[in-house]
Amino acid sequence: MSQIIISVGREFGSGGRVIAEELAKRFNLPIYDRHLITEIAEKTGLSTDEIEALDEAPKSRLTSRRVRGFSNSIEDNIAEMQFDFIRKKAESGESFVVVGRCSESKLRDFDCLVSLFIIGDMKAKIKRVMEIYDMDEEEAEDFISKKDKKRKRYHNYHVGLHWGDSRLYDLTVNSSRLGIDKTIDFLETYIKARMSK
Amino acid sequence: MLAAQIFAVIIFIAMFLMIVLDKIERHFVTLGCGLLTLVVVFGICMRSGSAIWQTLAVRDFVKPDFWYQVTESESKGINWATIVFIAGMMIMVEGMAKAGFFRWLCMKIAFLVKCRTIPVFITFMIMSSVLSMFIDSITVIMFLAAVTIELAQLLHFNPVPMILSEIFCANLGGSATMCGDPPNIIVGTSLGFSFFDFLTNTGLCAGICLVFTVIFFYFAFKKELAPTSNEPVDIAQLPKPSTAITNKKDFIVSSIIFGLAVVLLVSHSATHLTVATIGTVIAVITLIANAKDALELLKKVDYKTLLFFVGLFIVVGGLEETGILKYIADFIGDISGGNAYIMVAIILWVSALASAFVDNIPFAATMVPIIQSLAATTGVPIATLAWTLSLGTDIGGSATPIGASANVVGTSVAAKNGYPVSWGRYCAKLAPATVIVLVISTVYVFARYL
Numbered sequence: 001m002s003q004i005i006i007s008v009g010r011e012f013g014s015g016g017r018v019i020a021e022e023l024a025k026r027f028n029l030p031i032y033d034r035h036l037i038t039e040i041a042e043k044t045g046l047s048t049d050e051i052e053a054l055d056e057a058p059k060s061r062l063t064s065r066r067v068r069g070f071s072n073s074i075e076d077n078i079a080e081m082q083f084d085f086i087r088k089k090a091e092s093g094e095s096f097v098v099v100g101r102c103s104e105s106k107l108r109d110f111d112c113l114v115s116l117f118i119i120g121d122m123k124a125k126i127k128r129v130m131e132i133y134d135m136d137e138e139e140a141e142d143f144i145s146k147k148d149k150k151r152k153r154y155h156n157y158h159v160g161l162h163w164g165d166s167r168l169y170d171l172t173v174n175s176s177r178l179g180i181d182k183t184i185d186f187l188e189t190y191i192k193a194r195m196s197k
Numbered sequence: 198m199l200a201a202q203i204f205a206v207i208i209f210i211a212m213f214l215m216i217v218l219d220k221i222e223r224h225f226v227t228l229g230c231g232l233l234t235l236v237v238v239f240g241i242c243m244r245s246g247s248a249i250w251q252t253l254a255v256r257d258f259v260k261p262d263f264w265y266q267v268t269e270s271e272s273k274g275i276n277w278a279t280i281v282f283i284a285g286m287m288i289m290v291e292g293m294a295k296a297g298f299f300r301w302l303c304m305k306i307a308f309l310v311k312c313r314t315i316p317v318f319i320t321f322m323i324m325s326s327v328l329s330m331f332i333d334s335i336t337v338i339m340f341l342a343a344v345t346i347e348l349a350q351l352l353h354f355n356p357v358p359m360i361l362s363e364i365f366c367a368n369l370g371g372s373a374t375m376c377g378d379p380p381n382i383i384v385g386t387s388l389g390f391s392f393f394d395f396l397t398n399t400g401l402c403a404g405i406c407l408v409f410t411v412i413f414f415y416f417a418f419k420k421e422l423a424p425t426s427n428e429p430v431d432i433a434q435l436p437k438p439s440t441a442i443t444n445k446k447d448f449i450v451s452s453i454i455f456g457l458a459v460v461l462l463v464s465h466s467a468t469h470l471t472v473a474t475i476g477t478v479i480a481v482i483t484l485i486a487n488a489k490d491a492l493e494l495l496k497k498v499d500y501k502t503l504l505f506f507v508g509l510f511i512v513v514g515g516l517e518e519t520g521i522l523k524y525i526a527d528f529i530g531d532i533s534g535g536n537a538y539i540m541v542a543i544i545l546w547v548s549a550l551a552s553a554f555v556d557n558i559p560f561a562a563t564m565v566p567i568i569q570s571l572a573a574t575t576g577v578p579i580a581t582l583a584w585t586l587s588l589g590t591d592i593g594g595s596a597t598p599i600g601a602s603a604n605v606v607g608t609s610v611a612a613k614n615g616y617p618v619s620w621g622r623y624c625a626k627l628a629p630a631t632v633i634v635l636v637i638s639t640v641y642v643f644a645r646y647l
Contacts, residue, residue: 043615061218063620065556065599068335068499070609072598074619077612 004029004095004195005110007103009117009155009169012147013125013140015180016118017099022184024097027191032089033099036082043081054078056100058153079158100151104168105159114194116187117169124176170194201242205515208233209563212512216556223556224501227508234515243518252514264474266389273517275510276562278386278473279379280503283333285476286376289454290336291497292483295490296448298455299340300441302328307348312432314354314422318362319411321345325363326370326407330377330400331459334367334603341367342610351435353426357616358418358626362410364607365595365627369410369634371603372591373403375472376462378601379506380561380590382472384583387565391466398584399591402641406592406634413633417626450486454479509559517566526570537577537647542639544568544585549593549635553600557590564590581646588638596631598623 006023010016017033024031037055041048057075064073071077083106086098090110098107104115120128122141129140155163166172171190175183212230216223239248250256252274257263263278293299306324310316321341328337342360349356371378375385375395385395442448461468461475470478484491516522533539544564551560564586572579594601598608598620608618 044612044617045615046617061220063599064219065605066219067602067605068502070606072605072608072612072618074612074617077609077617080613 003093003110003112004191005090005103005107005113006097006191007107007113007115008097008099009104009115009164010100011119011125011164012144012151013129014118014120015128015175015183018180019116019118019175019184019187020097020099023187023191026184026188027095027097029095029097031097031099032086032101036085036101039085040078040081044078051078055082056151056154058150058157075154079154083158102155102159105161114191115169115171117164117166117172118183119164119172119174121174121176201238202519202521204242205234205238205519205521208238209512209516209521212509213555213559216559222501224504224508227505227512227559229508231508231511234511238515238519245518248518252511252518262471264471265469266471274514275507276383276386278471279382280506282376282382282386282472282476283379283506284498284503285478285480286333286458287498288480288494289451289458289483290332291494292447292487293451293455294336294340295443295487295494296451297441297443298448298451299328299336300344301438301448303341303344304436304438304441307344307435308432308438312348312352312430312435314352314424315415315419317348317352318359318418318422319415321359322362322366322411322414323407325366326373326403329367329370329603330374331455331462334371334378334601335606337367338364338603338607339610342607346610346614346616348435351432352430353424353428354422355425355616356614357611357618357622358414358421360607360611360616361618361623361627362414362418364601364603365414365630366407366410367603367607368591368595368601369403369406372588373400374462378587378591379558381587383558383561384565384587386472388569388579388583390580390583392462392472393466394580395587396463398580399587402584402588402638405641406637409633409637410630413630414626417630447487451483454483454486457482506558509562513559513562513566516563522563522566523570526567526574529567530571530575533575535575537575537581538643540571540575540577541581541585541642541647544582545589545635545639545642548586548589549596549631552590552593553596553631557594557601561586561590578646581642584646585642588642589635592631592634592638595634596624596628 004027008016008020020033021031037048037051041051054075055078059073059075064071064076082101086101086103087106089096090107107113125144126137126140129135129144130137133143135143152163161168173183173187178186208230212226215221215226235249239245254274254277257277306320307317310320325337325341341363345356345359345363372381373396375381375390375392381395384390458475458479461470465472465475484494487494529540529543533543548560548564568582568586569579571577572582595604598604598618608623611618
């Protein structure tokens with residue numbers, strides 16, 4: 001396979017982003033995650049902080065409207081710009097890793113797509129979030145729940161299918177079972193098998 | 198009857214909420230609610246087959262005055278004339294867009310004023326108003342905003358103030374004629390007013406408001422329109438207007454069809470051809486002229502909007518048949534104490550406020566039977582209330598980014614090209630402009646009709 005696109009969806013705190021970064025390193029591929037934010041910031045003149053606040057966020061239903069495919073919501077337009085960006089990259093023949101952005105559905109027409117969804121046990125996710133964000137247990141659980149709710153609404157609105165539904169992905173993996181490193185090893189083997197097909 | 202009234206209100210409120218929440222496509226919402234109205238309100242509660250037939254109004258198509266109208270008549274239930282006319286205009290506009298008409302017009306005007314920022318700003322505002330008198334504001338803004346961004350990149354100015362001004366003027370221009378904005382088509386066809394009636398009443402008001410609007414936006418945006426770069430501008434880099442024309446023959450034909458549509462609309466009170474006839478004639482001519490691409494043009498028609506109208510008229514018919522709208526009319530009559538000034542002020546400002554936040558089409562469709570009832574009970578001429586309602590709904594929609602379709606399309610085109618427009622940015626200048634124009638409209642209606 002000359003082109004490979006690895007799409008990594010993830011629950012918050014599951015280590016999905018770290019897994020995506022490591023896979024990008026092992027396969028020597030560019031990764032589109034934070035890069036997508038700076039790309040859009042440059043294009044819109046908004047700051048990266050402003051884009052980050054609107055990134056992978058659902059629109060407010062009360063302050064936005066959609067007319068014949070046009071939307072006044074900045075969240076919607078940022079999402080559309082990101083979808084266009086990854087689609088153009090895919091169409092250009094580039095191989096890359098992309099984190100989130102409904103990429104498993106937006107790029108599903110590409111045979112070279114390997115779509116992964118990383119989940120984790122709540123206890124493990126809380127522990128991880130407590131360490132990274134310096135939070136207590138209750139705060140971490142609340143934070144995870146809010147982030148996942150936001151991602152779910154964003155995904156379901158733009159795709160119309162359920163976020164995390166295993167039928168959307170090639171593999172859904174619980175990173176708490178093998179730990180982050182061994183999960184990466186496992187996924188590397190799977191991707192290599194797909195590439196040699 | 199009480200059960201029918203309760204269900205009619207519940208269905209109507211549920212429909213409005215679902216439209217606002219935008220979880221289900223709005224044509225499914227109105228069609229579903231329309232079906233519920235037919236079954237529950239008319240069928241189960243009222244057991245009235247005649248109410249169902251009256252609301253479906255399918256017999257309208259075989260009535261001669263649906264196509265040729267010598268005396269003015271009012272319609273009830275599904276307003277098929279509105280739907281047929283909008284469908285016809287959609288086909289014509291698709292034909293024009295395909296030939297490159299709109300892009301050519303925008304580029305031509307920009308070149309006529311030598312691509313200087315302020316003259317472009319002023320002429321585009323006027324063009325936006327004039328085009329919106331005949332063509333739906335979504336199409337007008339889609340092309341105007343795209344060309345504005347192209348010009349902004351070459352002339353080094355921020356396109357957002359210009360796009361916002363174009364949006365405002367498109368909504369204002371739409372208020373000037375019967376076919377400019379869907380609420381006006383509903384008001385006109387429901388109450389039997391002609392294109393010329395609108396032009397000489399709301400049109401005059403819109404013309405006065407446009408003068409104030411251009412002056413207001415000039416001073417409001419003057420600083421923001423200053424060049425953002427000192428790089429010299431080379432207008433030779435801009436594509437020539439003629440390059441916008443995709444096919445010369447199609448371009449000429451679509452221009453002639455557009456001209457014919459304008460002539461038919463302006464003269465329809467003299468020719469007695471109804472807007473349904475005009476819409477059908479224009480659609481048929483466009484399809485014959487573009488015979489090779491007729492199927493493609495038909496596929497591009499926005500059927501979702503047409504179905505949205507069908508469902509909406511049924512739900513509003515439910516409120517009308519059960520007498521709910523009569524109660525609301527009586528309530529407005531009571532709180533105004535029969536004073537025409539208060540009544541007009543309430544209709545204008547409440548319509549404007551509602552249209553700033555919710556779709557003005559269902560609002561106008563609901564208000565038409567209310568003003569009919571008000572006119573009958575209070576003696577205030579129906580024409581006065583009709584112009585008031587049209588001005589309120591059309592102009593009020595400009596105040597927020599979600600008030601009218603043109604606002605959504607314009608801000609979306611800007612955002613997609615790297616110029617996101619927040620609510621604060623939008624409302625800072627357009628909300629005051631809306632208030633100014635509403636004040637002028639209030640004074641106009643008071644002075645001319647009361």
